[in-house]
Amino acid sequence: MVNTKSLVPDGLEQALVTDLYQLTMAAAYHRHAMSGRASFELFVRRLPARRGFLVAAGLEQAVHYLEHLRFAPRDLDYLRSLPGLRSQPAAFFDALASLKFTGDLEAVPEGTAVFPNEPILRVTAPLIEAQIVETFLLAAVNFQTLIATKAARVAGAAQGRPCYDFGLRRAHGPGAGHLAARASFIGGCAGTSNVWAARELGIPCVGTMAHAWVMAHAEEAEAFRRFAAVFPDGTTLLIDTYDTLAGARLAAAIPGVAAVRLDSGDLLALSKEVRRILDAAGARPVKIVASGDLNEYKIASLLAAGAPIDAFGVGTELVTSADAPALGGVYKLVAQEVGGQWVDRAKDSPDKATYPGRKQVYRRFDGGSYRGDTIGSAEESLPGEALLAPVMRGGRRLCDPPDLRAVQERARQDVSRLPSGVRSTGEPVKYPVAFSETLDARRRALKAGRA
């Protein structure tokens, strides 16, 4: 049902959606016949500001990319024209022409709560294949994880009231708007105003009226009457084009109105006044929808102060994760086959050191709550649920993508199982994550070997 093809700029040419250095390194791997397999893991080093957890998302786009990775003749023509690659031998371009992703992928399911240093996915494949997919995998997972996390915070603040993605116009272009609609739904939004995303993803599409409709009439009352007449089954009237309280009185008098929307001004005071106006007019079932630069902090503050708001439209702040607009996921070599033997690999730059070896994450669950994770070696067995599971083998996916509603439900359940302090939108408590003794020992051994 989900048209993942359309989530990349051009299905046939996505091999070039990468950084040039992946291809210069590929040329060097090829020249030196470095054809053994390697394992790379994708993880986040630190949580963005004020976040206590992440909700993993973007895996489906990653899998689709890996399944369809091909260099078209036109791609190769372009690469041959580049100064850095012009002098490479024909054999290298022949290798690219026949390149497919033939490797394995393990990953945590989309919708899983994850923490720093925990692998979200691991690629094991011939070195060139594993290398050149880095950029796309990061672009897919970083952004959707960022937005699914933001949406989980927004939905948490709304305490069960529906929140909708209204952000397409402020997203980082139409493609970002689409991916944001998807990730927002995973994180707990109830739907989107983005028609294309709603259709492609099979999720609810919402929206009724903008200020332009009201402005296109000489009188607000006439604008409301005429709009309601077109949608007799119930509509939402936007009441803040001129004077919100006057707009509320007009709306209360119109039969068949399901809700009014406030998009500006003091939403706390206005929502209370508007509720009184609606109730006094006997328009009790008419709901109040609020929008206008909302985020989890403002929603929490409105509800704590008793604002009688029934639903929220969240745009800019949701689809850009405005208070933390990037996720610094990285993709690092952790093991490599050299002469038929797997050897550990790690990086040791200041503040950017990594742990060697293929890993697994073990999550302990007790009394309805997650108690802590241990990042262990993939070869050891530790207490708790193992989060990483096989997704692809030999370049083929092992099962169909899950329904997006199931992913949303997984995220809802996973976040609800986090200790409440970890879920705080303010200064969250740190969720306990430790490395296993085995991994620590392997890291020390690798460092000693290099020193």
Added chain:
Amino acid sequence: MVNTKSLVPDGLEQALVTDLYQLTMAAAYHRHAMSGRASFELFVRRLPARRGFLVAAGLEQAVHYLEHLRFAPRDLDYLRSLPGLRSQPAAFFDALASLKFTGDLEAVPEGTAVFPNEPILRVTAPLIEAQIVETFLLAAVNFQTLIATKAARVAGAAQGRPCYDFGLRRAHGPGAGHLAARASFIGGCAGTSNVWAARELGIPCVGTMAHAWVMAHAEEAEAFRRFAAVFPDGTTLLIDTYDTLAGARLAAAIPGVAAVRLDSGDLLALSKEVRRILDAAGARPVKIVASGDLNEYKIASLLAAGAPIDAFGVGTELVTSADAPALGGVYKLVAQEVGGQWVDRAKDSPDKATYPGRKQVYRRFDGGSYRGDTIGSAEESLPGEALLAPVMRGGRRLCDPPDLRAVQERARQDVSRLPSGVRSTGEPVKYPVAFSETLDARRRALKAGRA
């Protein structure tokens, strides 16, 4: 040369890349036979934090969208299935089936410096056409203008040293990475690491080596030698995988190295030490490239402290405009044809009031510097250069898209003509922009008529 088709998720189905309320309003306009023309203007209400100016970008994507806007049969099937639209008459869907954009577009050229309240573009078309294009036009112009502006700040801080877009992996998905590469180039970047974007846009593609290459070897020295052997015409070695200064000494000993890259640690101290090491080894022509969470503030501070850095790779902060990750452009009805007469329209919400009528921006230039702008009525003539020019008439574009290098040059010249305080990256001076007396009078008249 530029494949703008590929900049939207799917060339054939882009009509649905919109908010649902555009289509519910379209149904209501259709039902009430509101078929007269209307003018909408796209502008920004306030500058993002710390910005003194904006660099307009995204017009080409907007024009391409308007030229190709069509509802496919599959789109209409989906719309007919939606609760809000299900009960609409067949005539409405017939109207959508034959809908094309038949209107006029005026705009400031891409690369023009613009300020709050100045129209970046104006659409004049039958009401339904002018309405439903709102969301896409905003998505196109908001994001690229945001990034072109950020890039102009980054390039300004680098004082002529080349800056490159390295941000694809942290962009808001692959589509955002592509548009960010384009807008970064307009704002003054010298190229991008994004291969697909470089090809589609015809701009320089850059990149050499990541940490994985070094990590895939037992010895850093071997990794460097083997990489340089593949690129004898000159390459850039990444020297911070383990110990940056040791890496510099190794790199200095390798013939044919064009540059070294620093990606972590104290870039000021390290660049000075590395310069000394390279110079002592007689490797004077070897340049130093710096990357790693850079932005205009860090670049300015590094150069002010005398960091001997020759070029910058800028990623996350550039492609997400991290310190101001959204631009709040809006698209507002300003005039409408009613019974054959054009009447002024404006919105009067708290903090969101707009000026009525079609506008023109007049910019005064004297002594090599822009002196200030007046936003006047499109019908009046004021001193200065008029910035908005016709781009489409009757749904057809009037001339071919300009070469991206010409757009970049326009941006460079336009920004260089701003008073220096306006260009400051800290707390910029406000550039003088005033409304004409004619516009002020029309606004008062409209408000008086409504009161």
